[in-house]
Amino acid sequence: MAEGTESRIPPAAPSQGGSDEDRYLQRRTLRRGSAGWLLLTGLGVAYVVSGDFSGWNIGLAEGGFGGLAIAMLLMGAMYACLVFALAELSAILPTAGGGYGFARRALGTWGGFLTGTAILIEYILAPAAISIFIGDYIESLNLFGLTSGWPVYLACFAIFISVHLWGVGEALRFSLVVTAIAVAALLIFAVGAFTEFSADGLNDIPVDTEAFGASSWLPMGLLGIWAAFPFGMWFFLGIEGVPLAAEEAKDPVRSMPKALSIAMGVLVLLALLTFFAATGAHGANAIKEAGNPLVVALQGDGEPTALSRFVNYAGLAGLVASFFSLIYAGSRQLFALSRAGYLPRFLSLTSSRKAPYLGLVIPGAIGFGLAAATGDGGRMLNMAVFGATISYAMMALSHIVLRRREPGLHRPYRTPGGIATSSVAFVLALSALVATFLVDKTAAFIALGVYAIALAYFAFYSRHRLVAAAPEEEFAALAEAEAELERT
Numbered sequence: 001m002a003e004g005t006e007s008r009i010p011p012a013a014p015s016q017g018g019s020d021e022d023r024y025l026q027r028r029t030l031r032r033g034s035a036g037w038l039l040l041t042g043l044g045v046a047y048v049v050s051g052d053f054s055g056w057n058i059g060l061a062e063g064g065f066g067g068l069a070i071a072m073l074l075m076g077a078m079y080a081c082l083v084f085a086l087a088e089l090s091a092i093l094p095t096a097g098g099g100y101g102f103a104r105r106a107l108g109t110w111g112g113f114l115t116g117t118a119i120l121i122e123y124i125l126a127p128a129a130i131s132i133f134i135g136d137y138i139e140s141l142n143l144f145g146l147t148s149g150w151p152v153y154l155a156c157f158a159i160f161i162s163v164h165l166w167g168v169g170e171a172l173r174f175s176l177v178v179t180a181i182a183v184a185a186l187l188i189f190a191v192g193a194f195t196e197f198s199a200d201g202l203n204d205i206p207v208d209t210e211a212f213g214a215s216s217w218l219p220m221g222l223l224g225i226w227a228a229f230p231f232g233m234w235f236f237l238g239i240e241g242v243p244l245a246a247e248e249a250k251d252p253v254r255s256m257p258k259a260l261s262i263a264m265g266v267l268v269l270l271a272l273l274t275f276f277a278a279t280g281a282h283g284a285n286a287i288k289e290a291g292n293p294l295v296v297a298l299q300g301d302g303e304p305t306a307l308s309r310f311v312n313y314a315g316l317a318g319l320v321a322s323f324f325s326l327i328y329a330g331s332r333q334l335f336a337l338s339r340a341g342y343l344p345r346f347l348s349l350t351s352s353r354k355a356p357y358l359g360l361v362i363p364g365a366i367g368f369g370l371a372a373a374t375g376d377g378g379r380m381l382n383m384a385v386f387g388a389t390i391s392y393a394m395m396a397l398s399h400i401v402l403r404r405r406e407p408g409l410h411r412p413y414r415t416p417g418g419i420a421t422s423s424v425a426f427v428l429a430l431s432a433l434v435a436t437f438l439v440d441k442t443a444a445f446i447a448l449g450v451y452a453i454a455l456a457y458f459a460f461y462s463r464h465r466l467v468a469a470a471p472e473e474e475f476a477a478l479a480e481a482e483a484e485l486e487r488t
Contacts, residue, residue: 021469024467024469025339025469025470027349027350028335028339028348028349028350028356029350029354030096030247030248030332030335030350030354030356031167031248031353031354032247032248034167034172034248034249034250035172035245035248035249035250035255036249036250036251036255037250037254037255037258037259037262038176039172039173039176040242040245040249040255040256040258040259040263041258041259041262041263041266042172042175042176042179042180043172043175043176043241043242043245043259043263043325043328044239044241044242044259044260044262044263044264044267045179045183045263045266045267045321046175046176046178046179046321046322046324046325047237047238047239047241047242047322047325047326047329048235048236048237048238048239048263048267048322049179049182049183049186049267049270049318049321049322050130050133050182050318050319050321050322050323051234051235051236051237051238051322052186052235052270052271052274052294052318053133053137053182053186053292053293053294053315053318053319054133054136054137054291054292054293054294054315054319054377055129055133055231055234055377055378055381056068056072056231056232056234056235056274056275056293057231057278057287057288057289057290057293058231058288058289058378058381059071059072059228059230059231059232059234060205060228060279060284060285060287060288061205061288061289062220062224062227062228062231062439063218063219063220063224063225063226063227063228064203064205064217064218064219064220064224064284065202065203065205065217065279065284066203066215066217066218066225067218067219067220067224067225067227067228068228068231068232068275069275070225070228071225071226071228071229071231071232072228072232072235072271072275073232074229074232074428074431075229075232075233075235075236075428075432076232076235076236076268076271077424077428078233078392078424078425078428078429078432079233079236079239079240079264079267079425080264080268081396081417081421081422081424081425081428082240082392082395082396082422082425082429083239083240083260083261083264084261084415084416084417084421084422085395085396085399085415085421085422085425086102086240086242086243086260086395086399087256087257087260087261087413087415088257088399088411088413088414088415089102089243089395089398089399089402090102090242090243090246090252090256090257090260091252091253091254091256091257091411091412091413092105092402092409092410092411092412093105093246093472093475094243094246094247094249094252094253094256095246095247095336095471095472095475096244096245096246096247096248096332096333096335096336096339096471097112097116097244097333097336097337097340097471097472098119098240098241098243098244098246098332098333098336099115099116099119099240099243099333099391099394099395099398100112100113100115100116100119100333100336100337100342100472101336101471101472101475102115102243102395102398102399102402103115103116103394103395103397103398104472104473104476105398105402105472105475105476105479106397106398106399106401106402106405107394107397107398107401108476109463109466110458110463111394111398112342112472112476113337113342113454113455113458113462113463114390114394114455115390115391115394115395115398116333116336116337116342117337117387117451117454117455117458118387118388118390118391118394118451119241119333119387119388119391120330120333120334120337120363120387121383121384121386121387121447121450121451122237122238122384122385122387122388122391123241123326123327123329123330123333123363123384124330124363124366124367124370125367125370125380125381125383125384125387125447126237126238126322126326126380126381126384127157127323127326127327127330127364127367128153128367128368128370128371128380129371129377129378129380129381129384130319130322130323130326130377131152131153131156131157131323131367131368131371132153132371132375132376132377132380133291133292133319133377134152134153134156134316134319134320134323135149135152135153136291136292136377137291137292137295137312137315137316137319138152138316140291140292140295140312141309141312141313141316149372149375150368150371150372153368153371153372154368154372156320156323157327157364157365157367157368160320160323160324160327161327161360161361161364163324164324164327164328164331164355164360165351165353165355165357165360166353166355167353167354167355171324171328172245172328174324175321175324175325175328178317178320178321178324179318179321179325181314181317182314182315182317182318182321183266183270184314185310185311185314185315185317185318186270186273186274186314186318187273188307188310188311188314189274189277189278189294189298189307189311189314190273190274190277192298192307192311193277193278193280193281193294193297193298194277194280194281196280196281196282196298197276197277197280197281198280198281198283199280200283201279201280201281201282201283201284201286202217202279202280202283202284203216203217203219203284204283204284204285205219205284205285205288206219206285207219208220208221211223211224223438226431226434226435226438227435227438227439228435229431229432229435230381230382230385230432230435230436230439233385233388233389233432234381234385235267235270235271235274235275236264236267236271237384237385237388238322238325238326238329239260239263239264239267240388240391240392240395241325241326241329241333242256242259242260242263243256243260244328244329244332244333244336245328245332247471253412253413254412257413274294277297278293278294278297279297281297281298282296282297282298282299282300286300291377292312292315294311294315295308295311295312295315298311327360327363327364330359330363331355331356331359331360331363332356332359334347334348334356334359334362334363335347335348335350335356335359336348336470336472338359339467339470340466340467340470340472340473341462341465341466341467341470342458342462342463342466343462345467346358347359347362378440379440379442379443380443382436382439382440382443382444383443383444383446383447385432385436386433386436386443386444386447386448387447387451389429389430389432389433389436390429390433390451392425392426392429392432393426393429393430393433396422396423396425396426396429397422397426399415399419399422400419400422400423400426403418403419403422404419406479
């Protein structure tokens with residue numbers, strides 16, 4: 001049995017059959033075989049597509065066009081390397097634990113909790129940020145007389161959590177349809193925006209002459225490149241959540257690597273088209289602080305056009321797709337951590353439709369509260385990125401450790417480049433983590449404080465009450481037992 005792990009399963013009612021462990025897990029099961037590679041690919045794109053519609057443009061204020069362009073390329077490289085590493089890890093351990101499960105196997109219980117908690121910070125705060133961006137789009141459209149504020153955020157969380165409670169298959173199909181609409185809209189936007197493209201608009205942000213290395217392409221200097229890292233990530237943030245659907249996937253060993261690779265390719269194409277088209281249409285300076293940058297890129301300070309209105313509505317579709325799918329990811333990470341005892345076990349209970357209802361409702365309530373209390377999407381975004389970068393570094397490290405410690409482990413899919421690939425992801429993830437402090441120290445320290453409180457809970461309480469029968473824990477324990485036999 002793994003160090004620090006105890007099989008303390010709460011007693012079940014006498015009328016139920018099977019062992020305590022069986023009864024415990026039966027009340028915590030997901031609907032298997034609900035998603036093939038196409039739905040998983042759609043999920044990977046859905047996690048991220050809102051990043052093309054809003055959020056990334058704030059990086060122009062931090063680094064200018066050149067700074068954000070370099071940041072986007074470096075962060076794109078980080079995600080590509082990470083995706084290849086995750087494709088291998090998800091084929092080895094296809095469970096709902098995702099990053100937590102990978103790190104638990106490679107780095108022990110502490111590594112598992114560090115990774116899982118960082119992922120939770122990302123997936124609770126990112127929907128909060130997106131709900132604020134949805135409010136911005138609704139306000140610009142003047143839909144139903146609503147303006148950006150708590151009624152919009154409440155409606156977002158209430159409606160889309162309800163769809164998830166209906167069932168995973170229905171939820172993922174809904175997500176695929178909305179994502180397809182958003183992707184089509186981005187392509188139409190790019191065609192329309194490129195008709196107004198002017199290279200002069202790319203570098204129209206005033207230059208900070210006191211910044212080291214400042215120029216028209218790097219108006220905030222060389223340090224602006226680093227400060228733009230979190231916003232370069234926004235074009236790809238969330239794709240790492242695809243492995244969280246492993247227990248609900250059809251043939252996850254094959255479908256996960258395929259879905260991750262295709263989704264990443266689609267996201268790279270969309271990122272390049274959106275970035276160049278939006279900044280070149282009406283200039284980087286015009287959109288650097290806009291809540292709906294694509295609409296501003298099309299109409300500037302003028303009257304709305306047919307295309308800008310279409311993109312505004314489609315922007316809602318993109319934001320909804322990411323909001324919807326990130327809620328799914330957060331619930332599955334919370335489910336896995338709770339099922340294994342890292343977090344209170346009642347959070348992993350599932351309904352008759354095999355949905356982790358408390359794992360959906362409680363993070364949603366927290367996200368709504370944060371959005372309504374702050375209304376600051378940029379700050380929520382930076383806090384989400386803080387958690388994401390920690391998890392990326394830990395997952396990349398897990399790949400490195402497993403490759404070195406268990407070279408003979410059966411790997412249905414192998415990462416191209418092996419350790420060199422995951423090492424690039426590891427170094428860039430640490431660089432992005434530091435960048436969150438450059439952008440908003442307050443947000444980064446708040447996220448760090450939440451992280452510290454969670455770690456204290458684990459250190460003093462939950463690590464002594466882990467559930468050995470949980471799939472990720474059982475898999476790690478078997479590996480440790482095999483290693484012990486080899487040493488004797």
